[in-house]
Amino acid sequence: MKTQFSRKRNSLIxxxxxxxxxxxxxxxxxxxxxxxxxxxxxLAALGTPFWKTGAALSAxxxxxxxxxGNATTLTKERDELLAENTALKAEQLALQAKVQDLTKLLxxxxxxxxxxxxxxxxxxxxxxxxTFVLDQGESAGVGPGxxxxxxxxxxxxxxxxxxxxTARVLLYSAxxxxxxxxxxxxxxxxxxxxxxxxxxxxxxxxxxxxxEGDFVYIDGSSFAPVGVVSSVGNDPSSPRSAVGIRPxxxxxxxxxxxxxx
Amino acid sequence: MIRIVxxxxxxxxxFFFPYPVSALLLLAAALLLPFAxxxxxxxAEALYFSPGVHVLPLWAIGGACATAxxxxxxxxxxxxIIE
Numbered sequence: 001m002k003t004q005f006s007r008k009r010n011s012l013i014x015x016x017x018x019x020x021x022x023x024x025x026x027x028x029x030x031x032x033x034x035x036x037x038x039x040x041x042x043l044a045a046l047g048t049p050f051w052k053t054g055a056a057l058s059a060x061x062x063x064x065x066x067x068x069g070n071a072t073t074l075t076k077e078r079d080e081l082l083a084e085n086t087a088l089k090a091e092q093l094a095l096q097a098k099v100q101d102l103t104k105l106l107x108x109x110x111x112x113x114x115x116x117x118x119x120x121x122x123x124x125x126x127x128x129x130x131t132f133v134l135d136q137g138e139s140a141g142v143g144p145g146x147x148x149x150x151x152x153x154x155x156x157x158x159x160x161x162x163x164x165x166t167a168r169v170l171l172y173s174a175x176x177x178x179x180x181x182x183x184x185x186x187x188x189x190x191x192x193x194x195x196x197x198x199x200x201x202x203x204x205x206x207x208x209x210x211x212e213g214d215f216v217y218i219d220g221s222s223f224a225p226v227g228v229v230s231s232v233g234n235d236p237s238s239p240r241s242a243v244g245i246r247p248x249x250x251x252x253x254x255x256x257x258x259x260x261x
Numbered sequence: 262m263i264r265i266v267x268x269x270x271x272x273x274x275x276f277f278f279p280y281p282v283s284a285l286l287l288l289a290a291a292l293l294l295p296f297a298x299x300x301x302x303x304x305a306e307a308l309y310f311s312p313g314v315h316v317l318p319l320w321a322i323g324g325a326c327a328t329a330x331x332x333x334x335x336x337x338x339x340x341x342i343i344e
Contacts, residue, residue, distance in 0.1 A: 022296035025268065029300035032307040047308060050276035057277065125279035128305065129314040161311040168311050175315075 041137075041163040048166065051121035051133060055255075116140050116259040121166070124251055130174035130196050132157070134257065137165040142259055149258045153224040154249040156257060167259075171251060172218065172226060173198045183229065183243075184214035190243070192216070192226075198247030200227055203240045216245050224248070264293045271301050275308055284323070291327035295335060298327030 036043045118136035127133060136142050146159045148169045157171040172179045177194040181202075186209060190202040204210045210232055215225035231244035271286035278286075283305070291298025302324020310318055 021264070022294060025294065025297050025300040026303075029303035029307070033303050036307040043307060047276065050273070054277040122276075122309075125281070126275075126277070127309050128280040128283075128320065129309055131309060131311070131314055133309075160313045168309075168314075170311070170314050 040161070041165065044133075044137075044163045044166040047133075048121065048135070052135075054126065055119075055121060059255075114141070114261065116142060118142070118167070118257055118259055120255055120257060123254060124171075124197055130171045130194065130251075131160065132169035132171065132251075132254075132257070134167045134169060134259070135165070136259065137163050137167050139164055142167045143261075147260045149224075149260060150249045150251075150254050151256065152249070153258075155218055155224065155226050156249070156251065156254070159259065169257070171198070173200055173247065173251070179218055181216050181218045181226065183210055183216045190216070192218070192245065198227075198249075198251045200245040200247075202243045202245065204232075204243050206234075206239060206241050208241075210241070210243055215248070264290075264297075267293055268297055268301075271297070272304065275301075275305055287324060288327050291324070291331040292334065295328050295331035298331060299324045302327070 032043065116136055118134040118140075120132050121135050122131075122133040124130055132148070134142070134148075142159060142162050144159050144162060148156045148158065150156045155172065157169045157174070160168045160170040162168075170177065171194070172192065173194040173196060175194050175196045179192045179194075181190050181192045182188060183190050183202075183204075188204065188208050188210060190204060192200040192202050195201055200216070210229060212229050212232060214229040216227040216229065217223070218226050225248045227245040227248050229243055230246040231242075233242035233244075235241070267286065267290045271283065271290045274283040274286050287298055287301045287305075290301060299321070302318075302321040305320035305324075306318045310320070
């Protein structure tokens with residue numbers, strides 16, 4: 001007797017993948033892509049409320065989780081931070097006085113530039129490709145190629161593209177992005193290669209003297225380091241050492257940035 | 262219904278969740294509705310891609326791969342059910 005097999009389709013994996021639902025989904029996605037190409041500002045305007053909601057939600061989650069922290073530990077941490085703050089204030093005053101003295105003595109060749117303050121709408125790891133989306137665009141004077149600094153003047157990246165009210169920043173640590181830099185007190189030149197998520201790698205001669213804890217700087221008006229050497233390879237068979245660099249500023253927690261021409 | 266829920270979650274994840282979560286949801290959406298994988302990849306590129314950020318549009322390529330994988334899975338599962 002011929003066996004009859006059921007041809008009833010599974011409700012989850014039926015044939016509907018080729019139906020109007022699929023076509024609609026692909027159609028909408030293509031529409032977004034065309035919209036991005038023709039009017040990039042419109043798509044950014046559509047996405048901005050969602051990005052802002054996401055940023056607010058993540059901030060709320062962070063404050064909610066801190067509620068469950070150990071009170072004693074938090075108090076101790078607060079006291080330590082207050083003491084550190086006082087010490088830093090005193091140090092800053094001394095440095096300011098020193099800068100004023102030196103400026104009087106030597107004069108200054110640097111002119112004050114117009115800085116643009118911008119909030120970070122999206123940052124890694126939500127945004128792929130190691131990019132930031134900022135809430136300032138052409139209307140605020142932002143243009144491609146401008147430098148982006150984090151708190152304390154830490155260099156983060158450059159403006160990659162701009163719309164009327166938003167801007168995309170490509171971080172120096174974006175995968176495969178190469179940046180000229182120098183490291184340590186000897187100011188040894190290095191080519192930084194981005195690894196993503198704020199980290200870098202580089203190679204240096206084994207006898208160059210690069211050691212863990214050295215600060216890494218890049219060109220620009222800011223003198224803040226971009227990273228700190230976290231590891232130095234020691235392969236006896238190679239004349240060069242692989243240098244691992246961790247970010248000086250965590251891009252995952254950056255909320256405000258400054259944009260410089 | 263579950264297709265719509267996963268699809269909407271995948272779209273919203275591009276705004277709210279880390280991209281590995283978005284990638285997982287993209288794969289889940291592709292398994293339920295294969296062409297959604299490619300569509301979500303295009304959507305991610307529309308949101309985040311700029312010519313200077315990478316040589317290749319990785320999300321569109323990844324979405325296309327997820328769609329191809331899901332289509333293979335569908336063909337395989339369907340064949341097994343009929344036999």
